[in-house]
Amino acid sequence: MPKPAPWSPKPAVAKLPLAVRKDIRDNFESKKEDFETRIKELTGTDSFTININAAEVWAYAEDGNTSAGTCFSGYVEGFISALKNFMTKYDDNGKSFFNEAVTQSELTLAVNPNGDKGETINSAVKDGVYQILFRHDRLGYNQNWLDDTMLPAIESAPREGFSLSAKNSIENEYEAEIDELQEEINKLCGDKFTLDPNFEEIYKTLSAAGEKVGDNNWQARIGATVLNYFKGLKYQLEYQGFKEDEMLQEGLQEIVETKTFKVRVVPKTKSTTETVVEDGVVYLQCAADRWSYNANDMGEGLLKLL
Template sequence: MPRLPPAEKLPLAARKNLRDEWDSKKGELEKKLSDLLGVAWTVEVDPKALFPYAEEGSYGNHSPGNLITEYIEGAHSQLSYIIGRTGGEIYKTDLNDLAHAHVIAFDYTDDSSVYYNGAVVNEQGQLVIVFRENALGTNISSALEEGKLKKALQTAPSTKPLNFHARLSLAEDYEPKIAELQAKFSKLLNTDITLNNNAEANFAKLNGAEGIDSDWDQGFGRTLFSYFEGLYSQLEYNKFGSDDMLQEALVEEVSAKKIEIRVLDEIKASYHEVAIEDGILYIQTAPKKWAYNASYAGEKIMDLL
């Protein structure tokens, strides 16, 4: 369906409903959104532009004010749930960064991947609630549910070095656990060890690489953690924690006391390998081998010593 021109004038009943059920509540709803997101957000909606998409006799046709209010209340409810979960702060941070205009707007879309409604971040930095043909007012409360918000942030114009999927995975699957694992490495080897995932460089190497799984970025943080966890398990299995000779041999070679992950164009091993350069212990893999058997990272560690 082609985009429809705005209505020249709304019926009196529709104008009254807008005044009573949207205009009178707009400020309060904007404040709730702003309090939740930590910065001032506003809602920009042109009822005349929305009205032509409301079928005769539909909710949006006779109660456009209620319709808009329910969309914004639904957006607030969905955002509250998402942000309140463990790791949900990444949604708040990225929403404020990527939707930098801090505006919620509405628009029609003919995007066939949108079912009823969804969201996009446009070039102007607005978070836009979009709706399909004959779907204005359908499933109102779901317009900003997590999957739809995630898609909006993933596809938003961005200059960030990592896409949203990768940042989300780091926030949920890597950052909450890495300090504890680093402490375990230090205890096992009886010296302070630093873990460095080289996230930005590795993402750049993987992004768009030939042969990599299409959804690799959604598990980016989990995979990075698995490589470090796999190496720890191999060190533990080989008794580094209880053998002073093994500890001293490894620490002597890894003089920088750093363990890092790096993605190379190619490696000789089947899935991953370990190498020591300039006093740094590297867990190495290649794009086509990314994430495969990560739990066995470091299985050849004894060969280095």
């Protein structure tokens, strides 16, 4: 059986019918300035442009459909709704990441280059322009379903450091929660200890591991996972009898000269979680393919290492 011909984009419409041009004028161009103002308010930018090539997009419309302006406005409204939710969730970080990705401060609508494999609606950032992508045979469908596509599009833009989802998790699921746990662990240890989340090194290691990471949504949960590891440490300290036992506490302080508990990811472990002491540091460690597993076991066997 011969292979189907590969999909290729349609040529632009040579001249849009008058009824189509009228609908664009009445139902899109008349709203465009308001759309751009709303987007500027959300992004905090001085300018933002909506640039849709009507002749290219409308090549995919059904025969006889003249509601181009209504269609374009529907996509832009869907984008603004998704952008509002994005900024509500990620706040100032969201603004920074969005503007650093969408460097041209421009929005466009285009056919998905993946042809039949493309989603009904999707997003991408290309050359600093935010693209709303529609499947070639689904123009006008699911215009309000952009929420889940915005974060991947923004994070796809090259950037050094943490991804937006990782940064959000660290700030809201770790930094906002760690102080009380830190105090509880200090009491169990009989002195002030440092809890080192080691986020930068962990992020680089897990990023390099790719699909081998045990949690396929690890970036969005990195803060919560490390917090859970330290909660596991607290549980193990209690279970192993460190609470109010001065002998055990002094033994811990003597062996752990740096008074530091540090999370790390290593190439290989003998068990899902491991606790080791090296150079006066207690390392709570796992391999990438066991990331986030068995958090309550972190710190297991610590007493035997003293």
